[in-house]
Amino acid sequence: MNMVKSEHLTYEYTRITEDANGEVHEKITALSDVNITIEQGEFVVVLGHNGSGKSTFAKHINALLEPTKGTLCVKDMDTRNGDLLWDIRQSAGMVFQNPDNQLVATIVEEDIAFGPENMGVEPSEIRKRVDEALATVRMEQYATYSPSKLSGGQKQRIAIAGVLAMKPDCIVLDEPTAMLDPVGRKEVLETIRRLNREEGITIILITHYMDEAVQADRVYVIDDGKLVMEGVPKEIFSQVERLQGYGLDVPQVTEVAYLLRKEGIDLPADILTIEEMVGAICQYKSTI
Ligand SMILES: Nc1ncnc2c1ncn2[C@@H]1O[C@H](COP(=O)(O)OP(=O)(O)OP(=O)(O)O)[C@@H](O)[C@H]1O
Numbered sequence: 001m002n003m004v005k006s007e008h009l010t011y012e013y014t015r016i017t018e019d020a021n022g023e024v025h026e027k028i029t030a031l032s033d034v035n036i037t038i039e040q041g042e043f044v045v046v047l048g049h050n051g052s053g054k055s056t057f058a059k060h061i062n063a064l065l066e067p068t069k070g071t072l073c074v075k076d077m078d079t080r081n082g083d084l085l086w087d088i089r090q091s092a093g094m095v096f097q098n099p100d101n102q103l104v105a106t107i108v109e110e111d112i113a114f115g116p117e118n119m120g121v122e123p124s125e126i127r128k129r130v131d132e133a134l135a136t137v138r139m140e141q142y143a144t145y146s147p148s149k150l151s152g153g154q155k156q157r158i159a160i161a162g163v164l165a166m167k168p169d170c171i172v173l174d175e176p177t178a179m180l181d182p183v184g185r186k187e188v189l190e191t192i193r194r195l196n197r198e199e200g201i202t203i204i205l206i207t208h209y210m211d212e213a214v215q216a217d218r219v220y221v222i223d224d225g226k227l228v229m230e231g232v233p234k235e236i237f238s239q240v241e242r243l244q245g246y247g248l249d250v251p252q253v254t255e256v257a258y259l260l261r262k263e264g265i266d267l268p269a270d271i272l273t274i275e276e277m278v279g280a281i282c283q284y285k286s287t288i
């Protein structure tokens with residue numbers, strides 16, 4: 001089944017400023033004719049330079065924004081249909097960049113219970129969901145802590161647990177590791193990958209970190225509101241110059257391989273990991 005499908009998705013913001021003659025309405029096209037189909041169970045990464053439209057896309061999946069033109073469906077539910085709003089939000093949960101803005105309660109387990117409580121889930125079922133969600137993000141021992149006592153990575157895992165308690169099919173994470181230190185980033189990424197592999201939850205991860213993108217099933221690149229690249233990580237990252245043209249980096253080892261190739265050393269263009277690099281260099285050595 002399609003988890004998320006956008007067809008000709010276009011979104012315009014209206015920026016209102018004032019000049020001597022009064023209000024000026026300026027249209028900003030943040031997304032332009034975007035067609036994306038994400039299958040159930042996929043781990044997808046969305047890349048793009050600042051202001052390219054990634055967050056605007058993410059907000060459509062949660063029906064926080066409604067298309068100006070075109071459509072976006074979550075499990076065949078059209079986000080323009082207001083009657084489906086709660087079903088859509090229950091199916092597709094969102095995690096944002098700043099963990100401090102997402103945690104609402106003063107005790108971890110109350111925070112996780114907040115979503116299901118609002119959905120009218122029975123108390124005994126809520127208790128079960130909170131315990132399961134805490135176990136899934138490996139934070140059981142922090143159930144009665146105050147979120148303010150947790151590290152950034154732990155707070156993001158609680159934010160993820162809060163979404164899990166809603167039993168979503170899909171989680172959209174908009175730069176969830178941007179404010180974290182390397183340890184926190186690793187914890188959160190491992191959690192995300194486990195949710196995908198073990199719980200079968202569809203993951204849509206927006207990130208600036210190429211090492212996170214390498215682990216995805218598919219990568220989408222958005223530039224200036226348009227979908228410009230789509231493929232498995234090896235297809236995307238072997239196109240170093242094109243990515244640089246969109247203001248994006250490639251993983252460090254991929255760049256080293258690219259620079260060595262430019263010097264005439266015949267290495268594969270799609271090296272993504274250190275292990276692959278080591279293998280390719282050993283192979284190359286045996287040919288000289
Ligand atoms: N509320 C808003 N009002 C007007 N313009 C907006 C608004 N939000 C975003 N935009 C504009 O829409 C475009 C896309 O913004 P968006 O936040 O989706 O990009 P992004 O890829 O998420 O960027 P970043 O990497 O900085 O998070 C940008 O030109 C931005 O300035």
Ligand SMILES: [Mg+2]
Nearest residue numbers: 054055056174
């Ligand atoms: Mg953004």
